[in-house]
Amino acid sequence: MGALQPLLRRKLQRRGQQEPGYLHQVPQRFGVYDTPVKAGAVWVHAVSLGETRAAALLVHALRQHMPGMRLLLTHSTATGWAQGQALLQPGDVQAWLPWDTPEATRRFLQRHQPHCGVLMETEVWPSLVQACRIHGVPLFLANARLNDKSFHSAQRWSWLSGPAYRGLRGVLAQSNADAKRLRALGARVDAVLGNLKFDVQPQPVAQANAQRWRSQWSRLGQPRPVIMLASTREGEEALWLEALAANAARMQAFADAGVLWLLVPRHPQRFDEVHQQVVAKGCSVFRRSALPADGAWPAQATDAQVWLGDSLGEMPQYFHAADMALLGGSFMPLGGQNLIEAAAFGCPIIMGPHTFNFAEASEQAQSAGAAQRVADMDGALNQALAWLSDRAALAQAQQAGLDMVAQGRGAADRYAQEIVRQLSDSQVGGLSHGA
Incomplete structure (x- = not known):
């Protein structure tokens, strides 16, 4: 040493x-x-x-x-x-x-x-x-x-x-x-x-800010569905982009639904790299750090296909803003991330096969109905589309997460x-x- x-x-x-x-x-x-x-x-x-x-x-x-x-x-x-x-x-x-x-x-x-x-x-x-x-x-x-x-x-x-x-x-x-x-x-x-982590506290300020974001993201009075990629690790953004491009019909279905992708890398040193990677694939990207502090809302913040969550300390706000989240670290053999915070803020999780770092919490969330496990990124996008098409099932998963966390406090x-x-x-x- x-x-x-x-x-x-x-x-x-x-x-x-x-x-x-x-x-x-x-x-x-x-x-x-x-x-x-x-x-x-x-x-x-x-x-x-x-x-x-x-x-x-x-x-x-x-x-x-x-x-x-x-x-x-x-x-x-x-x-x-x-x-x-x-x-x-x-x-x-x-x-x-x-x-x-x-x-x-x-x-x-x-x-x-x-x-x-x-x-x-x-x-x-x-x-x-x-x-x-x-x-x-x-x-x-x-x-x-x-x-x-x-x-x-x-x-x-x-x-x-x-x-x-x-x-x-x-x-x-x-x-x-x-x-x-x-x-x-x-x-x-x-x-x-x-x-x-089951004792995570409510975040009223984060929830209020997330609601303001969602109202600004609306198009013609209709809210945009928000799918988050939470705490992604190196290689997972590429998997997501490749899976999107591999199925034109599915990609069009996400576009027709007006989906906003909320991409939050786990490590701050990768923010610039991930931004360049997504832009290189032809996606329009808005960086959270570019949102003016005075509350002004640029047009590109509403129209972007992808929001890059390049900030620290705002995960509760991101989870409150999202309809669902793909769990970073679980689509590569990296062991996943903690998903209890997502459940506590009403954000159902789609997780890949690799959750060995949080095995018990992952199994508990899946049993409760607050999370769905899939084999790969392709399966994750299919599950995301299924939840978008069945809002009752999505709402049930959101409530299951809230109930699971309440029981564990x-x-x-x-x-x-x-x-x-x-x-x-x-x-x-x-x-x-x-x-």
Whole structure:
């Protein structure tokens, strides 16, 4: 890990050319911190955007159970950092988690001296876990998940993964299947508490903005159907464009219906590339970033065939604006994306065959009727056309998603209660009284 540090520096420089957030406080990546901090914060590590959204739900619940709690919030990606800024209150600190070397993790813990640490979902690093044990910092893995692919990989590296999982103070898993795999690696799984993301909150502002968009997209008083490609990964836009072009009759049916394609790539550094790719196929494209802040509405924003969602933090708005969504990451062998947020905002999902990163949520959504699984992009377009042709079935799928999420709520409070209980049992003092 130490020998790879020069490569990490070069990677940060390259990423920073497209996402300047990666150039912020680079020394922190190597355990060098110069911001003043107070000891005793509750440390939550949310690696990227999705984990930070889940962390927001947990942090809110922890503040309810631990009045006066100070937060140390760490990330590994620029999108996670940007999303996490909204969680900070006076006295809180935001920082990068350092590269996983013994020296860097030691400096991190000595500098911040947290009361405890909570890693979100999958982020288990050997040096970090060892450093926490040495410094007496109870370390939890919350909303923990582990798919089959990662499990078998960890088994192959058991000499490294075993001590890391055994070194955690406790693991709070999303599902029984996750718990079984984590225990097989040596983790102490204390409870299965469900998926935090079911506690996603209503977004009235996002819904209102989405309704304004939809009214502007209308043609001759008729609303345009909106089909979203949500969090697409490299290669999936090409699959979509090829599948559209391969069936002229189907493409004409989408055009006759006035469909607006809402294309939202997962990674910001790909926005320009995706824009060029779609334009090269002859599609008219409007970029969300070109929408004037004063509320003016350009004609091309209404007439475009494709809207490119090149913004951060607006996924709730995009889901509210869409009639349905094709799930990015599921049409290539990449494991899919979290679909609970889409269901919570009334947006049914069409997913490809690759959802191993979110297997339980995907199966649950399919069983509830909030999602349909297809074999490939061609099947996804057929399903989208079927829902457009059967509005009653589409409305049923929308309601199924809302019902599924309502039934799953309450996990955030369960996680917070269990963390507070374990800290109390281990006599980590003062957390519930203003740490």
